[in-house]
Structures are given as C-alpha cells and as structure tokens.
Amino acid sequence: MNNVAEMGARRAQVAAALQQVLPARAVLSAPEDTRPYECDGLAAYRQLPMIVVLPDSEAQVLAVLKVCRELGVPVVPRGAGTGLSGGAMPIAAGVVLSTARLNRIVRMDAYARTAVVQPGVRNLAISEAAAAHGLYYAPDPSSQIACTIGGNVAENSGGVHCLKYGLTVHNVLRVRVATIDGELVELGGEALDAPGLDLLSVFIGSEGMLGIVTEVTVKLVPKPAVARVIMASFDEVLKSCHAVAALIAAGIIPAGLEMMDQTSSRMVEPFVKAGYDTEAAAILLCEADGTEEEVEEDIARMTAVLNTAGAIAIAVSRSEAERLKFWSGRKNAFPAAGRISPDYYCMDGTIPRKRLGQVLAGIAAMEARYGLRCANVFHAGDGNLHPLILFNANIPDEFHRAEAFGAEILALCVEVGGTITGEHGVGIEKIDSMCVQFAPAELEAFFSVKRGFDPHGLLNPDKAIPTLHRCAEFGKLRVSGGALPFPHLERF
Incomplete structure (x- = not known):
C-alpha cells in the first residue's frame, strides 16, 4: 500500500x-x-x-x-x-x-490407538485425554503445554523423545486440509498406507504454505510401565559427544538422549532446581522406558557405556517425580535463558552425530569471534542442535551480530553434512540460509510444489523458500576474499 x-x-x-x-x-x-x-x-x-x-x-x-x-x-x-x-x-x-478456536477433540479410539483432533488442540491436551486409556501422544516439544497440533504439523515438531518415537511426521496418519481454492482434501488415511502419492509427508512441515489444517488424526502409543532417566556428567564436552555415538553404536536407542553444556546447566539449575551437576562441562540425560525388566537392563547397559566413555558421575532417577524433575530442567532451558541474558536467539540445525564435537568446538570459536555467549542444549541422539545465542538488543549492533553468529552456525551444519533446521522450521529466520543449503534447481522444485497447492501465491508468501533473486543478493553479501563461498549463486 x-x-x-x-x-x-x-x-x-x-x-x-x-x-x-x-x-x-x-x-x-x-x-x-x-x-x-x-x-x-x-x-x-x-x-x-x-x-x-x-x-x-x-x-x-x-x-x-x-x-x-x-x-x-x-x-x-x-x-x-x-x-x-x-x-x-x-x-x-x-x-x-x-485456528485457536478449532479446539475440539473429535474422537478417540483406544482400540485403534488414534485420536482425531482439530488443529487448535494443545499438544499436551491429547495425552491428557488419552491417559484414561493408558495411551499418550509421543511428540513432546518443550512448548507442549501451549503449542497446538496444527502448529506441530506445520513445523514437523519433535521433542525430547523424538529419537525413539519420531517427529510429528512419524505420528500423524491423516490431515484434513482446506485449500486456497476452497476444496477440502484428505492426505494420508487411518490404514497403514494410503493410495496415490505420499502428499502427507509433503504437507507436514510445509509451514502453512500449502493449505490450512482443519483436522488431524494422530497415533497414540501405550504409556510405558516404567521410565527412568540417567544424568551423566562429563568433564569435557568432547567426551559427552563421544558417549552419544557410543550409545547408538552399542545398539541402544534411548527414549530420550539430550545434552546440555555447562552454560545451560548453570542457567537452568537456579530456575528449576532439577539437581543438575553445574560443575560438569556437559551432562547427558538418557531415558529408558518399557517394562521393569527392560528398563533395568537398559539402565545397566547405558551406565556401562557412559562409564567407558568417561562419565565422571552418574545419577539415576529414583522416582517418577525425580524423572520429571530431570526433564523439567531441559524443557525449561529457553525461559531460563531470560535469567542470565536480556535476549536470546534460538537456532535449530541438524548434523550427523559423529560431527557433534567438531560443531560444538566451532560454536565455541564463534563465541570468541562474535563476542557473544552461547548456551548449547539439544537433542543429542538425533544431532538436532539448539544453540541459544545470548545478547542484549539494547546494545547497538548486538542483535545483528547474533544473527550473523546464527547464520554461521547453520552454514557449519551444512558444511559437515547436516541441515539448517530439524524441527523449528525455516520461516523468515532461516530463509537466507536456504540459499546455502539448496541450489537454484532445487529451490525451483520447491516453488513448483508450492504452485501446485497454491497457484495464487496467497498462503504464507515470502516464507521458507527464498527467491533466486534473494539468494543472489544474499550471495553478494557473503563475499569473502574476493570469492563467493557458495559458487552456485554466481549463476543467478
């Protein structure tokens, strides 16, 4: 206008x-x-x-x-x-x-282990409603008390238990979608497979660019009889990274496998009083769930691997209350950042597990270069990083430094064979980093999918997929030593 x-x-x-x-x-x-x-x-x-x-x-x-x-x-x-x-x-x-007012649980089928819900239903409300049947909805983002299933579908959200139970895409059977052309379409189905192309997987994680979710059918899983958490302390971050790889190499798939560095632990402990070891360079939270016998065996196996990897202390939750307390610290890491910094910038990238040590060392070097602190708390089991860059927006140029810091972290993730997002989406935050990850032909393929669902270009435009012109301009801003670091941008 x-x-x-x-x-x-x-x-x-x-x-x-x-x-x-x-x-x-x-x-x-x-x-x-x-x-x-x-x-x-x-x-x-x-x-x-x-x-x-x-x-x-x-x-x-x-x-x-x-x-x-x-x-x-x-x-x-x-x-x-x-x-x-x-x-x-x-x-x-x-x-x-x-979609906040579309908040009904339409039906719950304890025999089929499914729930049909509207998009405004809170993530945690599904599990609360299913509890009477001994069931729950597995994906549990840190914001699960507030976030809604429609948003989870848009972003393909995960949570601390995503290593064993998967992301939203692994736990949704069907979505009902209103298209911009006024049609109602159903993607997926309640059977084990659906006819035609797998458009459900295309739609989940599409960030509102393809249609409006009006109903979702989710899988429910039985609540484990027992769950216990190990908190393992390490005197070096690198040792904790090796421990993650060692656990997976041993054939152990924990229900949750999370890492927090010392900055994160010291940030969270006064806020939640979770019992974290604030003297450790890093801690791992490793959960086992299942029957009493299964959990006892898994705890013993994980303890042995962690000790061999160099853990200096190990604590195991002794009650359900203590287990929840251990997790409460991890899930409150983001709000706890407000205790030690006026502002924070939460990044989200995914890397191969074997590269954890290399990337965390790279982030430490960036802290010194940008003059900003970074608290690392993340889904170690699937390599999904969540660096919290701490800054003060009232100090001139600090936010711009935080943005540049975040962009460099994402570039490093791509460099080591990872991706620029695991579960937070691209939105506007990482749209320039899409230029780092994808070549022009790939971006055009994304736009072709977008046009197939939204030929008018009216649904959440200018998000998630950068134009080639934008990538060209972004490339010009990233000239270093007279050469573009991403040669494919030169073809624009």
Missing part, C-alpha cells in the same frame, strides 16, 4: 467482506486487537497484521479463504504462536487466520 489512507480503505474493504461470513467478534481490525498477533516466538521480528480472523469451524475457514482468494489478500495461518522461526509473522496487507 502506498499510504495510510489506501491501507485504511483496503482494511475496511476486507473487514467488511469477512464480516459477511464470520461473526463480528471473529474479525479483528483495530490495532489494539491485532497487536498480540504481530509476532510468534521469534519476537525480534514484528509486523502488525491488517486483520486477524478467528474462525471456529471448517466451514468458516473455507469462507475466509474464499474471501481472501477473491480479493487477492495473503493469508498467514497461526496456531498458538509458539513457533521460533517467524513462520507465523504477519504480512502488513494480509490476514492472520488463527
């Missing part, structure tokens, strides 16, 4: 059209009403949306999409807003479509 008057007229036009298909209370257009939607968990980037809509049925979602399609208005889907990559950041001349 060229000026305030034009934006005001456009807002009035779109709001009036939306009020024809939604109750007045479900259309928010005043700045004081739309302000809470200006960002997601990546609060460093903010944009006030033109309008926010709050449909409470599938029919209303379709009606909103029809209005936006006819008027050419971009639509940004939003769950609980806990995402960390800016995937739900609004567009100034667009509509934010919140």
Whole structure:
C-alpha cells in the first residue's frame, strides 16, 4: 500500500467482506486487537497484521479463504504462536487466520490407538485425554503445554523423545486440509498406507504454505510401565559427544538422549532446581522406558557405556517425580535463558552425530569471534542442535551480530553434512540460509510444489523458500576474499 489512507480503505474493504461470513467478534481490525498477533516466538521480528480472523469451524475457514482468494489478500495461518522461526509473522496487507478456536477433540479410539483432533488442540491436551486409556501422544516439544497440533504439523515438531518415537511426521496418519481454492482434501488415511502419492509427508512441515489444517488424526502409543532417566556428567564436552555415538553404536536407542553444556546447566539449575551437576562441562540425560525388566537392563547397559566413555558421575532417577524433575530442567532451558541474558536467539540445525564435537568446538570459536555467549542444549541422539545465542538488543549492533553468529552456525551444519533446521522450521529466520543449503534447481522444485497447492501465491508468501533473486543478493553479501563461498549463486 502506498499510504495510510489506501491501507485504511483496503482494511475496511476486507473487514467488511469477512464480516459477511464470520461473526463480528471473529474479525479483528483495530490495532489494539491485532497487536498480540504481530509476532510468534521469534519476537525480534514484528509486523502488525491488517486483520486477524478467528474462525471456529471448517466451514468458516473455507469462507475466509474464499474471501481472501477473491480479493487477492495473503493469508498467514497461526496456531498458538509458539513457533521460533517467524513462520507465523504477519504480512502488513494480509490476514492472520488463527485456528485457536478449532479446539475440539473429535474422537478417540483406544482400540485403534488414534485420536482425531482439530488443529487448535494443545499438544499436551491429547495425552491428557488419552491417559484414561493408558495411551499418550509421543511428540513432546518443550512448548507442549501451549503449542497446538496444527502448529506441530506445520513445523514437523519433535521433542525430547523424538529419537525413539519420531517427529510429528512419524505420528500423524491423516490431515484434513482446506485449500486456497476452497476444496477440502484428505492426505494420508487411518490404514497403514494410503493410495496415490505420499502428499502427507509433503504437507507436514510445509509451514502453512500449502493449505490450512482443519483436522488431524494422530497415533497414540501405550504409556510405558516404567521410565527412568540417567544424568551423566562429563568433564569435557568432547567426551559427552563421544558417549552419544557410543550409545547408538552399542545398539541402544534411548527414549530420550539430550545434552546440555555447562552454560545451560548453570542457567537452568537456579530456575528449576532439577539437581543438575553445574560443575560438569556437559551432562547427558538418557531415558529408558518399557517394562521393569527392560528398563533395568537398559539402565545397566547405558551406565556401562557412559562409564567407558568417561562419565565422571552418574545419577539415576529414583522416582517418577525425580524423572520429571530431570526433564523439567531441559524443557525449561529457553525461559531460563531470560535469567542470565536480556535476549536470546534460538537456532535449530541438524548434523550427523559423529560431527557433534567438531560443531560444538566451532560454536565455541564463534563465541570468541562474535563476542557473544552461547548456551548449547539439544537433542543429542538425533544431532538436532539448539544453540541459544545470548545478547542484549539494547546494545547497538548486538542483535545483528547474533544473527550473523546464527547464520554461521547453520552454514557449519551444512558444511559437515547436516541441515539448517530439524524441527523449528525455516520461516523468515532461516530463509537466507536456504540459499546455502539448496541450489537454484532445487529451490525451483520447491516453488513448483508450492504452485501446485497454491497457484495464487496467497498462503504464507515470502516464507521458507527464498527467491533466486534473494539468494543472489544474499550471495553478494557473503563475499569473502574476493570469492563467493557458495559458487552456485554466481549463476543467478
């Protein structure tokens, strides 16, 4: 929009059209009403949306999409807003479509071990509802008390138990989707396989760019009879990295295998009082679950491997309360960062396990180079890193240094054979790093998929997939020693 008057007229036009298909209370257009939607968990980037809509049925979602399609208005889907990559950041001349009011558990089938839920149902609420049947939903992001299943589908979220039980894509059987053209399509199915192309796997993790989720069928798993956690302390970070590789090499697949460095432990312990060893250079949390006999055997095997790998201390949870306390520290690492730093920037990259030591050493060198601290807490078992770069946005240029620090971490992940995201998505945060990972032909293939679902380009545009022009400009900014570090950018 060229000026305030034009934006005001456009807002009035779109709001009036939306009020024809939604109750007045479900259309928010005043700045004081739309302000809470200006960002997601990546609060460093903010944009006030033109309008926010709050449909409470599938029919209303379709009606909103029809209005936006006819008027050419971009639509940004939003769950609980806990995402960390800016995937739900609004567009100034667009509509934010919140699925918060689509929050019913439609049905639960204890025999088939499935639950059918609307996208606004909280992750943890599924397990709470399934508990009466001795079942639960396995993926457990740190934000599980607040994040919704629709957002989990959009980002392909994981959690501390993803090593054994998988990510969202491994635990969703079917999604019902409203397309921008007003169709309802079902991807996947409740059988072991579905006919045709596996579009379910394409859709999960697509960050709201292909359609709006209106219903999800998830797998439920039996709650283990017993679960216990080992906390192993190491006097060197490298030893803890070798221990991770040794556990997997021994044929042990823990229910959870997480690592925290000393900065993270010292950040979390005063906040949660989880009993962490704050003198250790790094700690590993290794969980075993199953029957009493299985857990006892796994704990013994893991203890032996950890001792051989150089653990200087080992503690095993003695009760369910203590097990939950150990995990509470890991799951509260992000909020605990606020105790020691005014701001933090949470990155998300995945690397081969054998490269953990190399990458953590690289991050330590970057800390010195950028003059910023970094707390490392992550899913060690599947190599999914979550470096927390600590900075103060009130100090000029610190945020830009934090951004550059994060981009260099992701470039290192790619260099060692990894990827730029494991479970947080690309959004706007890592869109330039996509240029590091993918060549022009690959990016064009992504756009071809996008056009197949959204030919109008109205669903969450300008997120996740960078244009070739953007990559060319990004490449120009990364000239070092007179040469581009990513030669394929020179072809643009």
